[in-house]
Amino acid sequence: MTPMSVRTPDTDENTAPHRAGFACFVGRPNAGKSTLTNALVGQKVAITSNRPQTTRHTVRGIVHRPDAQLILVDTPGLHKPRTLLGERLNDIVRTTWAEVDVIGFCLPADQKLGPGDRFIAKELAEIRKTPKVAIVTKTDLVDSKTLAEQLIAIDQLGRELGIEWAEIVPVSAVGDKQVQLVADLLIPLLPESPPLYPEGDLTDEPEMVMVAELIREAALEGVRDELPHSIAVVVEEMLPRENRPADRPLLDIHANVYIERPSQKGIIIGPKGSRLKEVGMKSRKHIEALLGTPVFLDLHVKVAKDWQRDPKQLRKLGF
Numbered sequence: 001m002t003p004m005s006v007r008t009p010d011t012d013e014n015t016a017p018h019r020a021g022f023a024c025f026v027g028r029p030n031a032g033k034s035t036l037t038n039a040l041v042g043q044k045v046a047i048t049s050n051r052p053q054t055t056r057h058t059v060r061g062i063v064h065r066p067d068a069q070l071i072l073v074d075t076p077g078l079h080k081p082r083t084l085l086g087e088r089l090n091d092i093v094r095t096t097w098a099e100v101d102v103i104g105f106c107l108p109a110d111q112k113l114g115p116g117d118r119f120i121a122k123e124l125a126e127i128r129k130t131p132k133v134a135i136v137t138k139t140d141l142v143d144s145k146t147l148a149e150q151l152i153a154i155d156q157l158g159r160e161l162g163i164e165w166a167e168i169v170p171v172s173a174v175g176d177k178q179v180q181l182v183a184d185l186l187i188p189l190l191p192e193s194p195p196l197y198p199e200g201d202l203t204d205e206p207e208m209v210m211v212a213e214l215i216r217e218a219a220l221e222g223v224r225d226e227l228p229h230s231i232a233v234v235v236e237e238m239l240p241r242e243n244r245p246a247d248r249p250l251l252d253i254h255a256n257v258y259i260e261r262p263s264q265k266g267i268i269i270g271p272k273g274s275r276l277k278e279v280g281m282k283s284r285k286h287i288e289a290l291l292g293t294p295v296f297l298d299l300h301v302k303v304a305k306d307w308q309r310d311p312k313q314l315r316k317l318g319f
């Protein structure tokens, strides 16, 4: 029998320098940014919902590879600001764009390019230095002809606005198509650098903020159209319950759900508190999975009058 060679060939893989850096996904609300972040990181870190503008905090998910570390910064969707909160969110987005190493512009395959996409693309064109990758999301929702047309439209949009796409890549995060390819294309655009985070870290978002987001996600489910933007959640305290046996720990979490007007209280709490109870049960399950410990969750609903328009309230709520 001929012996098989076991020598590792001297490929690029062995000689390629380690890369590490930051990428952010931008795109209009509901473009699929959070879902793609989760698919890339392989664990639920960003918050998804079928309601627009649910991602308020910059959540980082980290893709670890032997040769690279891709740190994903998930920003809120850029949109026409109507309130002070809207303006703050847009500022956060622009600052993030200028700081990251690469921007992934997410455009859903199932919707023709519209004024919302153009608005963002124009802003993107202003950020000259950062390389931009166009990512066509939700490809599972369209046939190949529609996808091809979308790819051409994006290419044309780039030409028109003077954006040179580093890549244009179609992906389906839900259908698990080409998710790894997105990482493969983003990584070469990162600077040479040793790893920036310890291996195994998935996010550096403070736990309390992630817990608050999980509660907010549960509170958003099934509420009527105008309410989502009126909800903010602040975790006041997270403390291990005292005098518990070592093998049966319990974490006490106290959180406030803020709404804008007293009239919204009923919607959140539900008949005889049934809705709030459900929100508590649902989010507790996710929190326990996230933190790996049993949790006692204490939720209170509070009115912070017109918090979206009040700078003092916004600061208190973490914006």
Ligand SMILES: Nc1nc2c(ncn2[C@@H]2O[C@H](COP(=O)(O)OP(=O)(O)OP(=O)(O)O)[C@@H](O)[C@H]2O)c(=O)[nH]1
Binding pocket: 027, 028, 029, 030, 031, 032, 033, 034, 035, 036, 047, 048, 049, 050, 051, 052, 053, 054, 055, 075, 076, 077, 137, 138, 139, 140, 141, 171, 172, 173, 174, 175
């Ligand atoms: N069919 C399909 N649906 C997707 C895909 N990716 C995202 N979605 C859905 O699109 C909706 C919006 O996705 P998100 O990931 O929350 O979008 P986002 O861009 O983060 O939204 P904001 O946080 O509002 O900016 C959700 O209902 C997702 O389930 C995909 O690849 N295929």
